[in-house]
Amino acid sequence: MDAIQLDGVVKEYVSHGEVVQAVKGVTLDIAEGEFFSLLGPSGCGKTTTMRMIAGFEEPTRGAVRLYGKDVTDVPPNKRDVNMVFQSYALFPHMSVWDNVAFGLKQKKVPTAEIRQRVTEMLEIVALTGREKRRPREMSGGQQQRVALARALVNHPRALLLDEPLGALDLKLRQAMQLELKRIQREVGITFVYVTHDQSEALTMSDRIAVMNDGLVDQLATPREIYEQPASTFVAGFIGTSNLIAGTATEGVLKISGGRVLVPGHDGEVTVTVRPEKIAIWTEEQPGDLSSVRGTVTEVVYLGTYNNYTVCLADGAEITVFQQNAVDATTTAERGDSVWLSWRPQHSYVIGR
Secondary structure (H helix, E strand, C coil), rough: EEEEEEEEEEEEEEECEEEEEEEEEEEEEECCEEEEEEECCCCCCCCHHHHHHCCCCCCCCEEEEEEEEECCCCCCHCCCCCCCCCCCCCCCCCCHHHHHHHHHHCCCCCCCHHHHHHHHHHCCCCCCCCCCCCCCCHHHHHHHHHHHHHHHCCCCCCEEEECCCCCHHHHHHHHHHHHHHHHHHHHHEEEEEEEEEEHHHHHHHCEEEEEEECCEEEEHHCCCCCCCCCHHHHHHHHHEEEEEEEECCCCEEEEECCCEECCCCCCEEEEEEEEHHCCEECCCCCCCCCCEEEEEEEEEEEECEEEEEEEEEEEEECCCCCCCCCCCCCCCCCCCCEEEECHHCCCCCCCC
């Protein structure tokens, strides 16, 4: 059974006398036990969509269903979901134990059961031994785990997370991404995650809905979204992508200084090729590869790889990521004339 269903959900606001649509008709299904992410830039409607799932916002039109039951008009406290916010919203005067146990005490759960459930949850989030600490005595990552434990101890059927890692530094955020995925696997609860960070979504999600201007541009697995973007927006928003447009004849798109192979395609096309798929050479490569010539205009050393910007004769720029490995094809410098090549299957023709 699907845990969450959105059916043509629309959210309108009135701003300065004009009707503004924050969400423009979103339809999607989220499976039970799935780690599902709503991904997109600020203002795309992802947080509003989550708030409608939680019940904090009521759809202007459309329906929200939880496990097949229409909850469109049901208030938040009557929905079997919990929400974790970026601010954590912990009680500063309470210990970790009391923060986690708070919801259970409000529901008048028996003391023995509270003790058992809090103990189990603190073990899952790796906070055993820190029960007596106050939030101010803990790191940001530990506070995040307390907030998760407090939400999960109530055994919700779905957990909603609104950019919960945004306040953490990069290294801690990356560590918490893996922790969140581990916790989700252990508890087996449906997670719905809102983020504008592409790497977060790619790292943790079973499926991702990429939102743009109140609509879902693409809903697919992380690999499908990265390798086969449905639109130029998705190609540009997820990671780094090179977009090449032109007219293909018999599967060959001729561009300034070379050719791009697009087998099976003719006419006007837009092609995306990821920077890590491209190799740098000092000479032109065989005809079974896409091959274009250009001049290196920028080289940025990033430790594990170099980031090259190569300018073609018509002024178009192509980005190349080359790993710093012993078998790297070529190490280029600014001003070098180089050839770029990639396999035909790495030129993905975008449908729109």
